[in-house]
Amino acid sequence: AQSVAQPEDQVNVAEGNPLTVKCTYSVSGNPYLFWYVQYPNRGLQFLLKYITGDNLVKGSYGFEAEFNKSQTSFHLKKPSALVSDSALYFCAVAGAGKSTFGDGTTLTVKP
Amino acid sequence: DTGVSQDPRHKITKRGQNVTFRCDPISEHNRLYWYRQTLGQGPEFLTYFQNEAQLEKSRLLSDRFSAERPKGSFSTLEIQRTEQGDSAMYLCASSLNHLTMNTEAFFGQGTRLTVV
Numbered sequence: 001a002q003s004v005a006q007p008e009d010q011v012n013v014a015e016g017n018p019l020t021v022k023c024t025y026s027v028s029g030n031p032y033l034f035w036y037v038q039y040p041n042r043g044l045q046f047l048l049k050y051i052t053g054d055n056l057v058k059g060s061y062g063f064e065a066e067f068n069k070s071q072t073s074f075h076l077k078k079p080s081a082l083v084s085d086s087a088l089y090f091c092a093v094a095g096a097g098k099s100t101f102g103d104g105t106t107l108t109v110k111p
Numbered sequence: 112d113t114g115v116s117q118d119p120r121h122k123i124t125k126r127g128q129n130v131t132f133r134c135d136p137i138s139e140h141n142r143l144y145w146y147r148q149t150l151g152q153g154p155e156f157l158t159y160f161q162n163e164a165q166l167e168k169s170r171l172l173s174d175r176f177s178a179e180r181p182k183g184s185f186s187t188l189e190i191q192r193t194e195q196g197d198s199a200m201y202l203c204a205s206s207l208n209h210l211t212m213n214t215e216a217f218f219g220q221g222t223r224l225t226v227v
């Protein structure tokens with residue numbers, strides 16, 4: 001079975017500060033890891049993925065994530081947060097089939 | 112718009128009625144997923160198709176739920192004898208997958224079901 005844990009329901013940061021949204025996973029075999037973002041009244045949007053290769057992956061809107069195999073983590077990061085980054089963020093893990101999602105982390109960036 | 116589209120966007124039904132939702136994936140995508148999302152939770156997997164074949168169905172899915180993807184194009188999700196616990200947002204997603212490799216999914220805006 002595969003699973004994802006997002007240990008923080010809420011993350012608050014000030015605009016311009018770095019942000020981190022945490023994710024740990026469990027899966028058999030090589031993991032496929034994803035981050036998605038959900039804005040109010042909109043569908044989930046893909047941000048970035050790790051399939052293989054470099055442990056640091058870059059995605060949309062200046063976000064990046066670091067894959068750490070020994071810690072089974074895939075934390076989402078951004079060097080300088082924007083108010084417009086405020087949204088609900090989901091981490092997901094997949095084997096060859098379906099993706100399993102965490103329960104989400106609400107990011108609030110205050111001016 | 113060439114994204115994933117779902118119809119209807121909202122559905123209110125009385126308990127015990129049957130409902131059917133439609134999903135049109137991105138045209139070249141061979142995989143189609145159905146998820147269910149309730150407030151405060153992440154999307155919960157229901158089922159997925161590779162072309163027209165239904166490859167996996169969640170054990171959480173009762174036999175009141177059925178999904179089809181005829182000819183590997185659009186998909187329908189039917190819920191029979193709806194219950195109040197079925198109230199949720201039903202999400203459809205599609206992706207282009209090669210053999211055993213997984214890739215990112217593109218989601219529709221969902222169908223919000225309210226059972227009264």
